[in-house]
Amino acid sequence: MSGRIDFQSQLNPQQLRAVQHVEGPVLILAGAGSGKTRTITHKIAYLIDRQYSLPDQILAVTFTNKAATEMRERVEQLLQHLSIPPLVSTFHSFGVRVLRRHASRIGYSSNFTICDKDDQKRLLKQIYGELGFKDEYLPLAKTHSVISRAKNQGWAPDEYLKNSRDFDSESIHQVFSRYDEYLRKSDAADFDDLILLTVKLLQEHADIRNRFCDRYKYILVDEYQDTNAPQYELVKLLTSRHQNISAVGDEDQSIYSFRGADITNILRFEEDFSGAEVIKLEQNYRSTQNILDAATAVVSNNLSRKEKVLWTAEQAGEPISLYAANDAREEALFVARRVRQHLDSGVSGIAILYRTNFQSRQFEEIFRMFSIPYRLVGGVSFYHRKEVRDSLAYLRIARNPEDNISLERILNAPPRGIGRVTRDKLRRLADEKSLSLWGALQHSLRENLFPARAHLVLKTFSELVERFRPALDLPLHLALETILDKSGYLEAFRNEASESNDNRVLNIQELIAVARDYSGDEGSLQSFLDQAALYSELDEFDSGADVTLMTLHNAKGLEFPVVFLAGCEEGLFPHSRAIEENDLEEERRLCYVGLTRAQKKLYLSYCRRRRFFGRETDELNEPSRFLSEIPAKLLDSSWGQSGQMVRSQSNQPAFLSSQALRSPAKPKKAYTGKTYNSVESIKAALGARSGRSGLVSGALIVHDKFGKGKILKVEDTGTDLKITVQFPGRGIKKLLQSFAKLKLL
């Protein structure tokens, strides 16, 4: 049966052309909100429905699990009697899928471990220790990002050295080589390797490459502007026989150059794939005219872009509101009040977007105060919690004790008497004998290489691990439960009752519950571990939620009736690092992405002052330059209640017309100028929260003849208060004691 779906009635002429372009390469250049994903989803359906292809001959690649899931579901909706689904996958999970089958061809086992950022950092730290490198001379964070960047270019350590003239490149090269070697020896791959190794496999083994080429006759790539060199290479390899590639992208939405995304991939598509047709989608179905005009006005300040004319059939809609807050708290209060109003009038689907994750905190606090339910995307996600990661490491070790990275994690968690000395000795032994850590442990037990006490704890540990294996025959969740039980890992948290330990236990129980969903399938252990490793924060996003907090990067591809774009200040957005490195065009694209998330109503806000590390900035923040790029006529002239009113005048951007934006004198804290007689009263006045008893630290400032100092400790001697104060002076910190009834400023 063919031709059941009426594509013509569901798509506009351009979209239809893109969908019906079946043979050969096509590039779909689409503006924001023009139905990119919709178009390729329909294309998948079209290929199947019109019998150009069997479902499993289609491979669609996206960047997030979220997008993949959505696309899969929509295809299923369109084609209701689909027995085999097409493969819709992220680049990374596609890599995993290929490698799990064929890893042996390039020297890995099919059970290789996926190593995430946290594992990478641990490993780098270990290598620093071995090489005697110090973080203060060569920041580990820098090394990490340089290595990842190099890998995203497709460079091996030696190629990196050749291509880089940095002062530190020799040192980094040393770390990089050792790091790669260690991963290889540990049968482990980091995220970048998932792509690199897949490319290597397909390059070196023509038989496998040809098999995949014939298998997937139609390749579709979403967000093509975000592909980096290895991903581009992968696409080239997969399409090397049949050039049936459909790439969808928007160069104005390229916001991932920091992870190697190369905007030239999309710009030179026509050269790369000869005979490529280019189709533009310029009608926007998402936003009002005002919002679209604002976004277009901003992004047209970029020089390196192709002109696209986005238009909409929508009305002008409401003007865009701009709010200048004195600080982040006020900004959050403004947002919370408006959110409440929208919720009360029945609007749902509100997003609060910001540049950096730390901004979420203030919103969370205020939203809880207002009892506004919200979803936070990002932050410390479930799968990044220590207890969850440790539990997964236990599971990996049960299956394969040779997994060095996991063994390092659980060796002494919970504490079982295997300390630094013993661990170092094991590592050295493993290195000398070219053994895994587990191998070294076995070897040293046989040869009696450790003193009695260490020998005993290692033997106990070894026997423990041996006892894990039989548990793997149980259904997955029971296996996990049994292993955690035997290991004493759960027990250790239960024994020491505290709020955080209770949470840990709950998280582990939650993990066991997730494992239950995987139980029973063939290969359930592997797919459970893979999904945990490739899990991303965006996966938590629930499009049904009323209010969502997330970063601008996470918001790409999503839309909301109401959007708040917070923190529009120079230094924050555009970010100071971007200003330094002259990456303003990418920041501007990010702004474009943010603005175009809004369907009906858009709010912009910024703070004149903002706190970093508990410290207030000295000078007032400049409003973001992007605000001044929005034509004043699109902006609202009325303002929220608690901030100062800013009126827009004819052609001036709203914020420029307001002169007296200086923040009023800060209200004095309730505790200043008073005299306190007890520890408790000081603590109460400060609202100080500190785990350590009798200690008040932090923002409290005392004033005496030595100047201003920070209170470190307050002890009640019965008659007096003994207060330890730290006075910073020329880099040297003097510790003094002063007594009782101190006046606090």
Place this chain on the structure above:
DNA sequence: GAAGTGTTAAATCGC
């Protein structure tokens, strides 16, 4: 080796 205490660094964006 573990626990407790003091010091200091930190936070752009993410698979």
Place this chain on the structure above:
DNA sequence: TTAACACTTC
């Protein structure tokens, strides 16, 4: 501000 770390003591 907090959290990781480094150092000391038991």
